[in-house]
Amino acid sequence: MCGIAGIMAHGPVNQMLFDSLTVLQHRGQDAAGIMTCDQGRFFLRKSNGLVRDVFRTRHMKRLSGNMGIGHVRYPTAGSSSEAESQPFYVNSPYGVALAHNGNLTNSESLTEELFRTDLRHINTNSDSEVLLNIFANELGKLGMSLSAEDVFAAISRVYQRCEGGYVAVAMISGYGMVGFRDPNGIRPIVYGKRETPAGREYMIASESVALDVAGFELVRDLQPGEAIYIDHQGELHSQICAPEPRLTPCIFEHVYLARPDSIMDGINIYHARMQMGQKLAEKIKRVMPEHDIDVVIPIPDTSRTSALELAQHLGVTYREGFIKNRYIGRTFIMPGQTLRKKSVRQKLNAISMEFKDKTVLLVDDSIVRGTTCNEIIQMARDAGAKKVYFASAAPAVRYPNVYGIDMPAAHELIAHGRTEDEVGELIGADWLVYQDIDDLVAACKELNPKVDGFDCSVFDGHYVTGGIDAAYLARLENQRSDAAKNGNNTDDNSAIDLHNDSSAEEA
Ligand SMILES: O=P(O)(O)OC[C@H]1O[C@H](OP(=O)(O)OP(=O)(O)O)[C@H](O)[C@@H]1O
Numbered sequence: 102m103c104g105i106a107g108i109m110a111h112g113p114v115n116q117m118l119f120d121s122l123t124v125l126q127h128r129g130q131d132a133a134g135i136m137t138c139d140q141g142r143f144f145l146r147k148s149n150g151l152v153r154d155v156f157r158t159r160h161m162k163r164l165s166g167n168m169g170i171g172h173v174r175y176p177t178a179g180s181s182s183e184a185e186s187q188p189f190y191v192n193s194p195y196g197v198a199l200a201h202n203g204n205l206t207n208s209e210s211l212t213e214e215l216f217r218t219d220l221r222h223i224n225t226n227s228d229s230e231v232l233l234n235i236f237a238n239e240l241g242k243l244g245m246s247l248s249a250e251d252v253f254a255a256i257s258r259v260y261q262r263c264e265g266g267y268v269a270v271a272m273i274s275g276y277g278m279v280g281f282r283d284p285n286g287i288r289p290i291v292y293g294k295r296e297t298p299a300g301r302e303y304m305i306a307s308e309s310v311a312l313d314v315a316g317f318e319l320v321r322d323l324q325p326g327e328a329i330y331i332d333h334q335g336e337l338h339s340q341i342c343a344p345e346p347r348l349t350p351c352i353f354e355h356v357y358l359a360r361p362d363s364i365m366d367g368i369n370i371y372h373a374r375m376q377m378g379q380k381l382a383e384k385i386k387r388v389m390p391e392h393d394i395d396v397v398i399p400i401p402d403t404s405r406t407s408a409l410e411l412a413q414h415l416g417v418t419y420r421e422g423f424i425k426n427r428y429i430g431r432t433f434i435m436p437g438q439t440l441r442k443k444s445v446r447q448k449l450n451a452i453s454m455e456f457k458d459k460t461v462l463l464v465d466d467s468i469v470r471g472t473t474c475n476e477i478i479q480m481a482r483d484a485g486a487k488k489v490y491f492a493s494a495a496p497a498v499r500y501p502n503v504y505g506i507d508m509p510a511a512h513e514l515i516a517h518g519r520t521e522d523e524v525g526e527l528i529g530a531d532w533l534v535y536q537d538i539d540d541l542v543a544a545c546k547e548l549n550p551k552v553d554g555f556d557c558s559v560f561d562g563h564y565v566t567g568g569i570d571a572a573y574l575a576r577l578e579n580q581r582s583d584a585a586k587n588g589n590n591t592d593d594n595s596a597i598d599l600h601n602d603s604s605a606e607e608a
């Protein structure tokens with residue numbers, strides 16, 4: 102779940118892209134990049150680190166041009182090397198750059214096809230480089246002087262060849278900007294517009310909050326299988342380029358990934374999380390009518406919205422018993438278990454008076470590896486809690502994700518192969534309650550009944566694209582489990598960096 106943004110304007114786009122990436126930071130903390138296009142030339146700055154650290158004034162000055170794309174990365178393929186940060190660039194045809202969120206599940210066979218049939222070289226293990234090359238290759242078959250129809254024909258071929266969950270924003274030098282969304286609509290992407298004295302400007306982004314900060318008005322989400330193309334005259338063209346598109350967005354966006362102030366596929370994320378809290382409160386009333394909960398305490402940040410609503414519906418006091426260190430980011434998307442575990446302790450600290458001699462109900466949005474709840478329950482006990490109950494606003498996460506969330510190994514998920522009671526015991530809770538999957542789906546779908554369904558694969562093991570078999574999952578685990586990553590030592594910059602930014606060495 103990286104964050105992507107693209108702007109086609111009548112003035113410089115560098116600052117607006119920087120601002121947008123800072124509000125998409127929660128989607129990827131490992132690397133950031135911006136590529137702009139100025140009179141047919143691309144300018145790039147990308148590096149490992151947070152947005153605020155990657156871009157210095159000297160980089161910003163060089164990112165000139167009225168068209169540009171940006172990316173924040175949370176790796177799900179390849180390594181975390183700087184060379185695999187995005188945007189990516191290819192010089193043929195025209196000069197094409199691309200930023201991608203998601204994961205191609207047939208990336209290996211596509212790499213082989215690109216090499217043998219399309220005569221294209223892939224230099225990294227990133228599926229995003231594969232996606233870019235497939236797109237560029239299909240564009241290249243259409244000859245010079247590209248029309249909107251040509252762009253859509255190329256995207257149709259991308260949809261035929263690429264499997265998985267993916268959204269992307271791309272620039273074609275001399276022509277314009279493209280945004281597209283996979284035929285199942287798994288990952289999110291929206292576009293917006295704004296009127297200026299010089300004419301209309303367009304922006305494409307992972308989440309509507311990015312439009313808000315850059316001053317664009319949300320028009321709508323891209324539909325599954327849709328592509329939009331803004332040509333260099335500023336005209337927007339759109340087309341559905343897949344034969345049987347279905348809107349089945351990733352429900353984990355609603356649970357955790359997205360910012361609460363985003364609107365995704367017509368669903369207000371904040372409202373969806375409130376509904377999750379209400380439905381979980383109803384379940385608690387059903388299964389434990391005579392409960393003895395003294396206080397409901399959220400685990401900041403993401404669970405706050407659902408926990409407050411849960412407390413109100415339960416009629417129990419809500420208190421902020423954990424204070425979050427504002428300088429520590431999201432722990433779940435940090436690379437490596439040691440860092441994640443250490444960061445939970447650095448991030449959250451208990452206020453003893455809220456726990457002392459009380460029966461507390463801790464609420465989190467989800468339990469994935471169990472890193473957070475393990476630490477937090479101990480902290481609650483250390484702070485003097487009489488009993489510690491734990492509620493998860495999402496059902497038990499039991500299956501790997503293959504569409505752009507780095508949860509590649511079933512055995513790393515605390516609920517995999519375990520009953521809810523077993524998980525409760527393992528995390529040291531006096532009682533554990535999970536949201537029911539039907540309630541989670543209802544919490545979101547009630548806000549937009551037009552959604553065909555959701556990708557709930559991490560909860561039910563059903564992969565909406567099909568084609569995910571045990572062999573694929575075994576390969577994925579082999580490449581990307583924590584143990585495999587440690588073995589490969591992928592945190593170093595072992596891949597050869599290819600930059601057209603001479604400031605890369607000074608940074
Ligand atoms: O069971 P785990 O593997 O620990 O994963 C789940 C936890 O990770 C996330 O928090 P995170 O710190 O990433 O971000 P937040 O501040 O947005 O809650 C999520 O909100 C849960 O608290």
Ligand SMILES: NC(=O)CC[C@H](N)C(=O)O
Binds near residue numbers: 175228
């Ligand atoms: N989380 C994502 O969307 C990752 C995008 C891409 N697969 C990468 O690893 O860079």
Ligand SMILES: [Mg+2]
Binds near residue numbers: 400402403404465473
């Ligand atoms: Mg959290």
